[in-house]
Every structure is written in C-alpha cells, then in structure tokens.
Amino acid sequence: MAAPHAVEFHDLTVAYGGRPVLWNIDLVIDAPGIFGIIGPNGAGKSTLLKAALGLVPLAGGSVKLFGKPLDAVRRRVGYVPQRETVDWDFPVSVMDVVLMGTYPRLGWFRRPGPRERAVATACLERVGLADVAGRQIGRLSGGQQQRVFLARALAQEADLYFLDEPLAGVDARSQETIFRVLADLRLEGRLVVVVHHDLRTAAEWFDAVALIDMRLVAAGPTAAVLTPDNLRRTYAGPLDVLDELGRAVAQGSRTR
Amino acid sequence: MIIANGWLSEQAVMHAWAMATAAVVSAGCGLVGTLLVVRRMSLLGDAISHAVLPGIVVAVLAGGRLGGPIVLAGATVTALFTVWLTRSLAGRRGVAEDAASGIVFTTLFAVGVVLVSALASRVDLDASCVLHGILELVPFDTVPLAGFEIPRAFLTGAIVLAALLAMAVLTWKEQLFAAFDTDAARAAGMPVGLATTGLLAATALATVASFEAVGAILVVAMLVVPAATAELLVHRLHSMALVAVLVAVVASCIGYLAAWHFNTSAAGMIAVVLGLGYLAAALSAPDGVVARLAARGRLAWRVTCEDCLAALWRGEEAGAAAALPPAVFPRALGQHAALLWLRASGRITTASDGGWRLSTRGRAEAETVVRSHRLWEAWLGRHAELPLDHLHPPAEWIEHHLGAAVRERLEAEVGVAASDPHGRTIPPERK
Amino acid sequence: MSPLGAIPYNTLVVAVGVAAVGFAAGVIGSLGLLRKRALAGDAAAHATLVGVAAAFLATGRRDLPVLLVGALVAAVVSLGVLVLIRRWTRTRDDAATAIVLGVSFGLGITLISGITARGIPGGGGLEQFLLGHTAALTAADAVLLAAVSVVAVVALVVGFKEAVLVAFDPAFAAATGWPVAVIDYLLVALVAVMVVVGLPAAGAVLVTALVVIPPAAARQWTDRIGTMVPLAGVIGLVSAVAGVVASAGFPRLPTGPMIVLVAAALFGLSVLAAVVRDRLAARRPIA
Numbered sequence: 001m002a003a004p005h006a007v008e009f010h011d012l013t014v015a016y017g018g019r020p021v022l023w024n025i026d027l028v029i030d031a032p033g034i035f036g037i038i039g040p041n042g043a044g045k046s047t048l049l050k051a052a053l054g055l056v057p058l059a060g061g062s063v064k065l066f067g068k069p070l071d072a073v074r075r076r077v078g079y080v081p082q083r084e085t086v087d088w089d090f091p092v093s094v095m096d097v098v099l100m101g102t103y104p105r106l107g108w109f110r111r112p113g114p115r116e117r118a119v120a121t122a123c124l125e126r127v128g129l130a131d132v133a134g135r136q137i138g139r140l141s142g143g144q145q146q147r148v149f150l151a152r153a154l155a156q157e158a159d160l161y162f163l164d165e166p167l168a169g170v171d172a173r174s175q176e177t178i179f180r181v182l183a184d185l186r187l188e189g190r191l192v193v194v195v196h197h198d199l200r201t202a203a204e205w206f207d208a209v210a211l212i213d214m215r216l217v218a219a220g221p222t223a224a225v226l227t228p229d230n231l232r233r234t235y236a237g238p239l240d241v242l243d244e245l246g247r248a249v250a251q252g253s254r255t256r
Numbered sequence: 257m258i259i260a261n262g263w264l265s266e267q268a269v270m271h272a273w274a275m276a277t278a279a280v281v282s283a284g285c286g287l288v289g290t291l292l293v294v295r296r297m298s299l300l301g302d303a304i305s306h307a308v309l310p311g312i313v314v315a316v317l318a319g320g321r322l323g324g325p326i327v328l329a330g331a332t333v334t335a336l337f338t339v340w341l342t343r344s345l346a347g348r349r350g351v352a353e354d355a356a357s358g359i360v361f362t363t364l365f366a367v368g369v370v371l372v373s374a375l376a377s378r379v380d381l382d383a384s385c386v387l388h389g390i391l392e393l394v395p396f397d398t399v400p401l402a403g404f405e406i407p408r409a410f411l412t413g414a415i416v417l418a419a420l421l422a423m424a425v426l427t428w429k430e431q432l433f434a435a436f437d438t439d440a441a442r443a444a445g446m447p448v449g450l451a452t453t454g455l456l457a458a459t460a461l462a463t464v465a466s467f468e469a470v471g472a473i474l475v476v477a478m479l480v481v482p483a484a485t486a487e488l489l490v491h492r493l494h495s496m497a498l499v500a501v502l503v504a505v506v507a508s509c510i511g512y513l514a515a516w517h518f519n520t521s522a523a524g525m526i527a528v529v530l531g532l533g534y535l536a537a538a539l540s541a542p543d544g545v546v547a548r549l550a551a552r553g554r555l556a557w558r559v560t561c562e563d564c565l566a567a568l569w570r571g572e573e574a575g576a577a578a579a580l581p582p583a584v585f586p587r588a589l590g591q592h593a594a595l596l597w598l599r600a601s602g603r604i605t606t607a608s609d610g611g612w613r614l615s616t617r618g619r620a621e622a623e624t625v626v627r628s629h630r631l632w633e634a635w636l637g638r639h640a641e642l643p644l645d646h647l648h649p650p651a652e653w654i655e656h657h658l659g660a661a662v663r664e665r666l667e668a669e670v671g672v673a674a675s676d677p678h679g680r681t682i683p684p685e686r687k
Numbered sequence: 688m689s690p691l692g693a694i695p696y697n698t699l700v701v702a703v704g705v706a707a708v709g710f711a712a713g714v715i716g717s718l719g720l721l722r723k724r725a726l727a728g729d730a731a732a733h734a735t736l737v738g739v740a741a742a743f744l745a746t747g748r749r750d751l752p753v754l755l756v757g758a759l760v761a762a763v764v765s766l767g768v769l770v771l772i773r774r775w776t777r778t779r780d781d782a783a784t785a786i787v788l789g790v791s792f793g794l795g796i797t798l799i800s801g802i803t804a805r806g807i808p809g810g811g812g813l814e815q816f817l818l819g820h821t822a823a824l825t826a827a828d829a830v831l832l833a834a835v836s837v838v839a840v841v842a843l844v845v846g847f848k849e850a851v852l853v854a855f856d857p858a859f860a861a862a863t864g865w866p867v868a869v870i871d872y873l874l875v876a877l878v879a880v881m882v883v884v885g886l887p888a889a890g891a892v893l894v895t896a897l898v899v900i901p902p903a904a905a906r907q908w909t910d911r912i913g914t915m916v917p918l919a920g921v922i923g924l925v926s927a928v929a930g931v932v933a934s935a936g937f938p939r940l941p942t943g944p945m946i947v948l949v950a951a952a953l954f955g956l957s958v959l960a961a962v963v964r965d966r967l968a969a970r971r972p973i974a
Contacts, residue, residue: 011646024650026642053862060649074864081858089349090721090855091912100852104863109845136910156863215640233639241635241662248657252555256661298785299726348958350906350915355725355899362896363951366944369818373940383941387817387892388796473733473892474796477789484782521800527793534786538776545775 004067006031006160006191007052011061014044014051018250020059021047023215023242029208031160031191034182036206036222038196040235043213045195046082049162052193053079065160075104078158080149082165088138094148095133098123101155116155123154126184128177143174150178161185163194167201179205202226214242271516273395273407278508278526280413281466282478284420286486286504288462289479290497291455293487294435298480299354300339303361304456305463305475307338309368309386312464316381317371321408328416328464335460336453338364365472389471391512391522409468416465420458424497427451432493470523477527478504481534488537488544507533559656560587560594562625565603566655568614569622623683629655630676630683631666637677638670644677660685697826702928704829705821705888708881709897709927709946711836713919715843715881716898717905718874721912722854727766727875729895730787732882734765736795736891739816740802749809751828754816755883762879765791795891819890819943821931828887835884839877840920850874851912888927890943900950901926907957926950 007029014022022044029035037045050056052063054070065073078101101123102116112120124130127147132140137148146166153161163182167175182192186207196202202209203222210219211226211234218230248255292301311334312327320326338360345356372381384390398405424431430451433441442448459479466475486499511526518525539545567580580591595612598604603618614622632654633647658666663685667674675681719725735758742757743749765787772783802810815823824832843850852860853870861867878898885894905919930946 011649013650024636024640024642024646026646050858055858055861060653071864077862079859079862081856081862085858086856087721087723091350091906091910091915092851092855093911096851096912097855100856100859101863103848103852103865106848108849111848152859162862215636216642217639218641241665244662245654245657248659249654252551254657255659293779293782296779296781298779298782302785302788345958348907348961349910350720351903352723352725354723355720355903358725358729358895358899359903359951359954362893362900362947366893366896366947366951369944370940370948373944374937376939383818384814388800474789474793476785477793480782480785481789484778484786487778487782488776515797518797518801519804520797524793524795524797524800527790528797531786531790531793534790538772538778543777548775 004064005029006066007193008064008067009048009052009061010064012048012051012058012063013060014047014056015059015249016047016056018252019246020242020249021214021246022051022212024061025212025216027210027216027219029191029193029210032186032189033191033207034186034205035191035193036196036202036209037193037212038199038202038209038234039212039217041197043234045212046164048212049164049193049195052162053077075156076159078153078156078161080146080153080161080163080166083142083145083149083169088140088145090138091136093134093136094124094129094140095120097137097148098133098151098155101152104156119157120151120155123151126154126181127151141171141174143170146170147174147177150181154181159190161190161192163192165195165197168197199226199231270395271512273410274391274522275509275512277394277407277410277413278391278469278512278522279505280410280417281462281469282482282504282508282526283501284413284417284462284465285475285478286482286500286502287417287420287424287497288455288458289481289483290486290493290500291431291435292459293480293483294493294496295438295455297455299357300456301459301479302476303338303342303357304335304459305472305479306361307364308334308460308463308467309365309472310334310371311337312467313368313371313375313381317375324412328461331464332457332460334364335456335463339456368472385468385471387471387473388521389467389469389474389523391469394468413465413469416461420462423454423458427454428494431455435493470526474523474527477530481527481530482507485530485534485537488534488541503530503533555656556590557594560590561598562621562656564591564594564598565614565618565622566625566629568604568612569619569626572614572619620686623686625655627683627685628658628663630680631663631670632658633676633678634670634674634682635666647677700826701821701824701829702931704824704833705927705931706924707833707836708884708888709901709923709925710920711840711923712881712885712894712897712927713901713905713921713923714840714916715877716923717902717912717916717919718843718850718854719878720899720902720906722871722874724875724878725899726784726895727769728878728882728898730769730784730791731762731765731879732891732894733788734761734791734795735759735883735886736816737761737791737798739886740795740798740813743802743810743813744798747809749812751824751887752831755886758816758883758886759879761791762883763876766875766879792891815890815941816886817890817892818941819886819888819893819946821888821942822935822938824887832884832887835880839880839884843877846870846873888931888942889946890941893943893947896947896950897923897927900947900954904950904954904957907954907961922950922953926953 005028009025009027012022012025013020037048039045047056051058063070065077098120099112099116102112102119106112121130124133127150129144129147129151166178185192203226206222208220209222209225211217211230213234217234218225244255292298308331311330315327315330318326342356342360345351346353369383372383372386376382394409395407397408399408399411430446433446434448434451438448463475466478470478482500482504485503486496490496490499507529508526511529512522515522515525564580603615603621604612605615607613629651632651636642636650637647719728738757738761739754742754746753769783769787772778799813802813849870853867857867881898882894885897889897901923902919904922905915908918909915926946926949929949931942934940934942934945
C-alpha cells in the first residue's frame with residue numbers, strides 16, 4: 001500500500017458568514033519538500049492553511065494529514081502564523097514564546113523543565129536568535145519576530161510545517177536565515193507548506209506550487225505551473241461570477 | 257385620579273410633567289446616541305456619563321444650580337478632560353484603549369461619589385440620586401415661566417434638546433461623513449477633530465440634562481439602546497436618528513407609567529423597557545432572528561422540492577423509473593411533504609403504477625434546475641483543477657442558487673451547444 | 688480581644704478577607720487585561736445587582752453566600768447574553784456591552800427600588816451592593832470571600848501556562864491542539880467569580896476598577912509576566928485594605944470609591960515612575 005499523502009484536501013469549501021471564499025479545493029501534497037501556495041490578495045490562501053489546521057470550520061469537503069484527520073496527528077504539525085495576529089506588547093520574552101512550542105508535548109499543567117529549555121535554546125540557535133533569548137518580544141525587529149515564530153514552530157519538533165506569509169515585511173538577512181532553515185527541514189525529510197506573496201522569489205524557493213484564486217487554478221512542479229497562461233487565469237480570473245454566487249449563497253437566494 | 261372637578265387633577269399634572277421631562281431628556285440622548293453608536297463610541301458615552309460626576313459636584317459647589325449653565329459648562333469641561341486623559345494613557349504599555357477608559361472613568365466617578373458624600377451638607381445631591389436619579393421628585397422643583405410653573409429639569413432638558421437639534425442640523429453632513437469613513441473625511445479636509453469634539457460635548461450636555469431624571473449610570477442605557485434598536489430596523493443615518501428618538505420617547509413614557517404601576521424606580525423601568533424594545537427589534541427586524549430562521553427554513557424547503565423535481569426529470573431522461581434522492585427520517589418527512597405539495601400545486605401527478613410523473617409546468621422547472629447543475633459543472637471544470645467525479649457535489653449545491661442572468665453568462669463561456677463534462681446535454685433555457 | 692490587641696477580632700478577619708479579595712482580583716485581572724477583555728467584566732458587574740435582588744426575593748434570606756450565588760448566576764447570564772447579541776444581531780461589540788450593562792443595571796435598580804418601596808424586611812441593605820460596604824461583613828462572610836479568592840488564585844497558578852498561551856496567541860494554541868474555547872471560557876468565568884467576590888468591598892459599579900487598575904499599574908513596572916502577575920496582586924491587596932481602612936474613618940462613605948482612589952493613586956505613581964525611567968534610559972548613551 002502506498003504511503004498516504006502528507007496533505008490531502010478533498011473538495012474543500014470554506015465560507016465566511018455564509019459566503020464561500022474557497023470553492024471545492026482538491027489538492028495533494030507529498031513530503032519531503034518546500035511547497036508554495038500563491039495567489040492574489042484575498043484569494044483565500046491563508047484560509048486554506050487555517051482550514052488545514054482546523055482554525056476555521058469547513059462548509060464542505062475534508063482535510064487529511066498523513067492520511068488521518070487533524071486531531072490524530074496534531075503532534076506532527078507545526079504552525080507559523082502571520083505576525084499581525086499577536087500583541088507584541090505582551091510581557092513575555094523570546095524564550096517564553098519559543099517554549100510555547102513545547103507545550104503540546106508537556107500536556108496539561110506541567111511546567112517546562114530543563115529538557116524543554118534545551119530544545120528551545122537549540123531552536124533559537126538554529127534561527128540565529130540565541131543572544132536575545134531574554135528580551136521582551138516587543139523589542140525585536142520584524143525579521144527577528146518572524147524568526148521567533150519559526151523557532152517556536154521548530155520547538156514543536158513536527159514533520160509538517162505550515163507557514164503563513166513568513167517573509168512579508170522581513171529584512172533580507174532574516175529572509176535568508178528563514179529560507180536556510182526551511183531547506184534544512186527539507187533535507188531532514190519534512191514537508192514545509194508556505195503561503196507566499198511574491199511571485200519572483202517563488203520560482204527559486206519552491207519545489208512545487210499551487211495557484212489559488214478562490215479555487216485551485218493549477219498545482220504541480222514550479223516551472224510547469226508558473227506559466228503565463230496559468231498566471232493570467234489566477235490573477236485576472238472570473239471572480240465576479242463567484243462573487244455574485246457567494247452573495248446569493250449567503251442570503252439563501254438565487255442570483256439575478 | 258386623573259380627572260377631578262372637570263380638569264386634570266394635580267396629581268395627573270405632576271405625572272405628566274415627570275413623563276415630559278423623561279421624554280425630553282431621552283430624546284436628546286437618543287439623538288446623540290445615534291452618532292455614538294455608529295461611530296463605535298458607545299463605551300466613550302459610558303465613560304463620559306460616569307466621569308462628569310465630579311465636574312457636576314464642583315460646579316454645584318461653586319454656586320451653580322443643577323441644570324444651570326455653570327453645571328453644564330463644568331460637565332462639558334470634565335468630559336473633554338476625560339477623553340484627553342484616556343487618549344494619553346492609551347498609548348502606554350499594557351494599557352489598551354478600553355482599559356484606559358475604564359481606569360479614567362471609574363476613578364473620576366469615585367472622586368465624584370466621595371465629594372458628594374463628604375460634602376453632603378453643602379451640596380444639594382445625594383448618592384442615590386447620582387446612581388438612579390429622582391424623576392419622581394422632578395415636578396416639585398419648578399421655576400416660573402410666562403405665568404406657569406415649569407419643572408426646572410424639564411426646562412433644562414428642553415433647552416438642551418433644542419441645542420442638540422441645532423448642532424445636529426448644522427453639522428449633520430460632517431458627522432455623517434466622519435461616522436462613515438473617518439480617514440476619508442479627514443483627507444477630504446473635513447473638520448473631523450472638531451466634529452468629534454462637538455459630539456463629545458453634546459454627550460456631556462445630554463448626560464447632564466438627564467442627570468436628575470435618571471442618574472449617571474442609566475444614562476448609558478438611554479444613549480445606546482434606542483440607537484442600537486434603530487440600527488436593527490433602518491439603514492440610513494437620519495432614519496436611525498428619528499427612530500432612536502421615537503423609541504426613546506415612547507420607552508420613557510411606558511417606563512414611567514410601568515414604574516408608577518409597579519411602585520418602583522422610574523429610571524430603572526425605563527431602562528428595562530428599552531431593553532425589551534431592543535429584544536423585540538432583534539427578533540422581528542427584517543434581518544432579525546425570526547426572519548433569518550424563516551429564511552433558512554424556506555431555503556431548505558425550496559431545495560427539497562427542486563431536488564425531487566430534478567430527480568424525476570433525470571429518471572425521464574434515462575428512461576427508467578425515477579429514483580428520488582435517498583432520505584432517512586427526518587429528511588424523509590420533508591421529502592414526503594414536498595411531494596404532496598408538488599402534486600397539490602400541479603407540478604407532478606400520480607401515475608397509474610403508483611409512481612410520480614412531471615406535469616408540463618413541473619418539467620419546465622425541473623429542466624431549469626438540471627440546466628443550472630450541468631452549466632456549473634461545465635464552467636467549474638474549465639476554471640478549476642477538479643477530477644471528473646468531484647464536479648457533481650458542488651453542482652448539487654449551486655444549482656439552487658443560479659439565476660437566469662448568471663446562467664446566460666456561464667453559457668456564453670462554455671458555448672451554447674455544449675454538454676457537461678460527463679457528456680450529458682445541457683437543457684436549453686426555458687423562456 | 689484579638690491577637691493584635693486593640694483591633695477587634697471581627698475587623699481583623701474582615702481586613703484579611705478583603706486583602707485576599709484584592710490580591711486575587713489583581714492576579715486574575717492581569718490575564719483579563721492582557722487578553723484585551725478589560726471591560727467585559729463591567730457588564731457582568733452591573734448585572735450582579737439583578738442576581739442579588741432576585742436571590743433575596745426568591746429565598747427571603749440576606750446571608751451573603753445566598754446573595755453572591757445569585758450574583759454569580761446573573762453575571763454568567765449577562766455574559767451569555769453578550770455572546771447571543773454578538774452571534775445573532777448586527778449590533779457591534781461596544782454597543783452590545785453598553786446595552787447589557789445599562790439594561791441589566793436598570794433591572795437591578797428596578798428590583799431593589801421595588802423591594803425598598805414595599806418595605807420588605809431586610810431589603811434595605813441591598814443598596815449597599817451598589818458601591819460597597821464592608822462594615823456589614825461578618826467574620827464568616829470574610830472567610831468565605833477569602834476562601835473563594837484563594838481557590839481562584841490556585842486555579843490560575845495551576846493552569847498558568849495554558850492561560851498565558853491562550854491569552855497571547857489563541858490561533859497558535861488552537862493549531863497545536865489546545866481547547867481554546869474551553870480555556871477562554873474558564874478565564875472569563877474566573878473574572879466573573881472575582882467580580883462577584885469583590886461586590887461587598889467595592890460594589891457593582893466600581894468593582895471592575897479592582898480588576899483593571901492593579902494589573903495596569905503592575906505592567907508599568909515590569910516586562911515579564913511572571914513578575915507582573917504577583918505584583919498586580921500586591922497592588923490590589925494594598926488598594927483593597929487601604930481603601931477599607933480609609934473609609935472606616937468616614938462611616939457614611941461607601942467603601943468602593945476609596946478602594947478605587949487608592950488603586951488609581953498607585954497607578955498614577957506607577958505611570959510617573961515609568962515615564963521617568965524611560966526618560967532616564969533615553970538619556971543614557973547606548974553601551
């Protein structure tokens with residue numbers, strides 16, 4: 001029997017307030033590798049990630065990770081969310097945040113101990129932040145903050161990582177560090193799925209990509225998928241039909 | 257007794273004045289509250305209504321009369337001070353906007369209560385008046401005007417209402433624009449800061465005018481609830497203001513009478529009546545709870561009927577007996593009811609072998625559904641990467657939401673004589 | 688005679704009870720403040736009045752535990768109403784909070800006023816729940832309040848890492864498998880409990896100050912949550928005790944406002960100290 005796919009979206013539909021934002025996505029991704037999810041703003045790329053992680057309810061279809069539903073394999077899945085989701089004024093240090101990645105393994109009510117600190121320190125070294133471990137997170141640059149999130153995900157010691165726009169607003173040096181870490185993860189046999197906004201760097205960084213604009217336009221090896229025709233269909237696509245239909249569905253009525 | 261000796265009894269007149277005062281001050285609050293709610297400044301209204309207390313006390317100490325100009329001025333100054341202090345604190349570590357507001361207004365309110373209690377002998381206020389007003393006693397404190405004895409609180413309320421109306425009329429455009437899109441208004445050169453300051457001053461005025469009637473805390477209810485109720489019922493800003501004022505006045509009268517009947521606090525009762533009004537609006541509004549549940553029910557019914565029709569049509573196309581969509585209880589019940597209704601409305605008939613047949617009318621409707629289904633499959637197949645067997649489920653769902661105009665556009669793309677990805681013909685549009 | 692000589696035993700126990708409440712309010716309030724939910728507790732606090740009056744009417748008893756149970760039920764119901772408004776109407780959050788706050792307070796005033804007007808025996812003291820009145824507390828009452836406060840603090844300490852995780856990054860918590868809705872609900876429930884326990888001391892109108900001001904003050908002194916939380920507790924404790932002692936000198940004065948004034952003074956000092964510290968740090972050359 002063939003090994004199950006690392007990520008499998010089957011007929012996935014997600015709706016916000018009754019209005020579908022992702023229509024019937026069918027996509028499989030295999031480990032190891034660095035996989036990109038590309039598309040215009042508002043295309044539902046982050047939503048796809050959140051659906052995989054169980055952060056938004058599904059209006060239809062399913063997601064399987066390593067052939068199983070999410071709850072059975074959470075230990076193996078790491079998450080790096082967008083930077084805006086967090087209040088950087090929160091009185092915690094870099095080390096405190098990275099330790100949060102070890103919490104799932106600790107379980108309820110146990111405090112992090114020497115083993116967890118060792119793991120956290122190792123992850124901080126991997127992203128080049130070992131010297132700021134004691135600093136409050138508000139005192140970091142944008143690139144450093146992103147690396148803290150990455151270190152936290154690394155501390156989860158997962159096999160599959162989802163990253164949501166990890167390179168947005170990040171300085172060049174941090175970008176390189178982050179990408180180097182992702183490449184190491186690929187060498188270790190893991191899968192990294194990245195929502196990415198920049199077409200130009202997509203070609204050099206990703207092994208395979210999926211083009212998303214409220215529905216899956218195309219998916220496969222980067223060079224084969226990033227053709228002018230596909231890009232046109234993604235970035236200048238027939239959104240108005242989907243928009244009108246979305247409105248009608250939300251109201252429970254018919255379109256014109 | 258309402259009528260005595262042919263005229264309204266003195267008691268009735270007192271009650272009328274109390275109600276009139278409540279109506280007049282709540283009208284002002286409803287008007288100001290509309291702008292507060294729309295600009296998401298409801299909690300600022302909460303803050304100002306608490307924080308003006310020390311300003312009022314100090315003004316009364318300085319010789320002002322409750323409802324006189326000194327007190328109105330003192331309250332306005334305190335209100336602006338409150339906002340300034342909140343804004344200054346809000347930038348600090350760990351102090352978000354709402355926390356800053358909470359810190360400032362509880363502190364100022366505490367200062368006010370301490371002042372009132374400590375200076376009780378010198379100041380014509382007491383703590384319970386502060387908390388819930390003394391509407392019942394308002395008619396007994398009168399001033400002579402044009403030969404009549406008018407309650408002072410009513411007079412203040414009427415003057416403030418007139419001032420608020422004038423402010424509203426004069427600055428309506430600016431307030432509207434600032435409420436709708438503050439940044440765009442600023443960029444367009446509108447005096448947004450001035451409009452906001454004016455709104456805050458208006459809130460302070462409305463609060464002070466209501467002070468004797470309902471006290472510091474229930475003013476919040478009068479500011480926010482009528483406007484929130486109006487927001488559920490209408491959509492244009494000036495209609496909202498009108499409805500809010502209407503709701504406020506009606507609730508004040510009903511609340512006062514109910515309090516009289518149940519022998520309890522008028523201010524509290526007014527707030528309760530406002531709450532009931534809000535509940536009624538939430539349930540019965542065009543997009544309220546009842547309407548939404550009804551819409552869901554209607555959709556489920558329409559889907560069941562259309563699915564039955566489409567199944568019968570597909571049976572006809574295949575030349576075999578129709579297979580209705582499988583359904584277990586309770587769906588089966590709905591399906592059975594749908595079939596009965598379809599027969600009663602002439603869309604299907606019972607055949608001699610006990611099965612169902614489509615009438616002409618039913619066939620036309622069924623074809624529309626199947627057409628929507630297959631058009632969507634064809635269109636989706638072109639635009640999305642989906643294996644063939646994944647096209648049917650989305651179409652099953654979308655077929656109920658496609659209208660004629662969108663179908664035309666879909667057909668324009670996939671071609672008039674096209675078939676769906678499974679090779680089946682797409683029925684033409686029935687005119 | 689009590690251990691401390693001239694101070695009566697009753698007063699001592701009440702002081703300890705109030706201290707425990709102040710400490711717990713500061714500690715629990717810290718998480719609420721950081722979760723940006725400072726004012727949700729205000730709506731619950733104003734609603735407690737309805738619970739107090741209803742409990743009195745239903746049972747005819749005025750003992751504190753009975754009234755506080757009523758208060759807790761009302762607080763929880765009001766938070767539930769907030770959720771319903773959010774889920775089923777277009778009304779925005781700030782307006783929803785104001786509606787629940789104003790209407791429930793109005794209902795509370797209606798009930799209490801009706802009780803007073805009818806001269807129902809025992810109803811006269813209910814007004815004290817508006818602004819706080821510790822002079823009426825018995826030693827047994829104070830012990831109850833202290834016990835609940837201690838349990839609340841222990842609960843938070845035990846689940847501290849979970850509470851901080853959910854307060855800081857609920858999306859990450861959910862993605863890593865924590866039941867965020869449940870933990871969030873428990874945090875809110877703890878705040879509701881603290882609001883209820885703080886009622887006798889600070890009253891319904893001002894009890895949120897006890898939950899909001901000490902944590903905000905503590906935050907000005909430290910960037911580490913492990914320091915902030917106990918410090919907030921200490922500031923809350925000092926505010927509560929000092930406020931009660933200060934208002935003992937003015938028998939007619941309700942205790943709530945004095946507690947708030949002490950807390951606000953401590954907050955003001957903390958902000959001042961932070962501003963001075965920042966100015967000095969800016970002047971120092973970068974090492």
